[in-house]
Amino acid sequence: MDRKRRLALAIGAGIAPLLVVTMPVGPAGAHGYVSSPPSRQAQCAAGTIECGPIKWEPQSVEGPKGLTSCSGGNSQFADLDDDSKGWRVTPIGSSQAFSWKLTARHATSTWQYFIGGKKVAEFNDGGARPPETVTHTVNFGGITGRQKILAVWNVADTANAFYACIDVTIGGQGRS
Template sequence: MKFRRIAAVAAGALAAPIMVMALPSSPAFAHGYVSSPPSRQAQCAKGVVRCGAIKYEPQSVEGPKGQRNCHGDDRRWAELSDDSKGWKVTNVGRNATFKWTFTARHRTASYEYYVGGNRVAYFNGNNQAPGATITHNVTLPAGQQKVLAIWNIGDTSNAFYACIDVNVQ
C-alpha cells in the first residue's frame, strides 16, 4: 500500500512538468497601448473597426525597439499598418494629449512620438515603472496625421507600438 502511494506521487511529480508544457498558453495580460485619442488597436478592441485577434489583445503590440510601423514588426498585428482599413480619425488641437493605458508596468526607458517618419516628441521614462496610465502633451503639425507612439521598455530590448489617426486643427 505504501509503495503504491509513493509510486503515484512520483508519477505525478514526473508528469506535472510535461502537462504544463502541453497546455495551451493564454494571451499575455501585458503591457500597454494608447487609449486616447483611440489608437488603431483601441478602435479594434471597441469594435469601431473590424479586426482580427488584436481585438482581444490591444495591449500586446510589442516588437524590437526601432520599428517604425504600427504593428511593431509582429505579423499577427499587420492589419494595424493597413492605412486603407477605415480607421476613425479624431479631431485634436495642435497640442494633443495622448493617454497610455498599461496592463503590466515595465520600467520605461522613454516614449517617442513620430509623424511622417519625423520624431515630434520624446519623454524620458527615467527607468521607472508607470502607474496605470500616463499622459503626454505633444505638439503636432496641422492636418490629418498618423501618429506613431512608442513606449521603449527599460528592462527588455522591446518596445510597444500604437498608431493614432488624428486631424490636427
C-alpha cells in the same frame, strides 16, 4: 498498499519540479496601448473597425525597438498598417494629451511620438515602472492637417517596444 501509495507520492514529488522547469512558457498576454485619443488598436477593440485578432488583445502590439510600423512587425496585426481601412480620425489642437492604458507595467526607458518618421516628442522615464495609466501632452508646433501619429513605449529591460498609431487632424476636423 500504503507502501505503493507512498512510493507514487515520492516519485510524483521528484518529477514535479522537472515538469515545471521543462514545460514551455507561453507569451505574456498583456502590456499597453494608447486608449485616448483612440489608437487603431483601441478602435479594433471597441469594434469601430473590423481588424482581426487585435480586437481581443489591443495591448499586445510589441516588437523590436526602432520599428516604424503600426503593427510592431507582427503579421497577425497587419490590419493596423493598412491606412485605407477607414480609421476614425480625431480632431485635435496644436497640443494634445495621449493616454496609455497599461496592463503590464514594464520598466520604461522612453515614450516617443512620431509624425512622418520625424520625432515630435520624447519623455524619459529613466527605467521607472509606470502607473496603470500614463498621459503625455505633446505639442505639435506648426504641424497641421491629417496625420498618423506613431506612439512608442520603449521598455527599459528588454529589446522590445510597444507600438500604437493614432489618426488625427491637427487644427481641423476629423471624420466620425
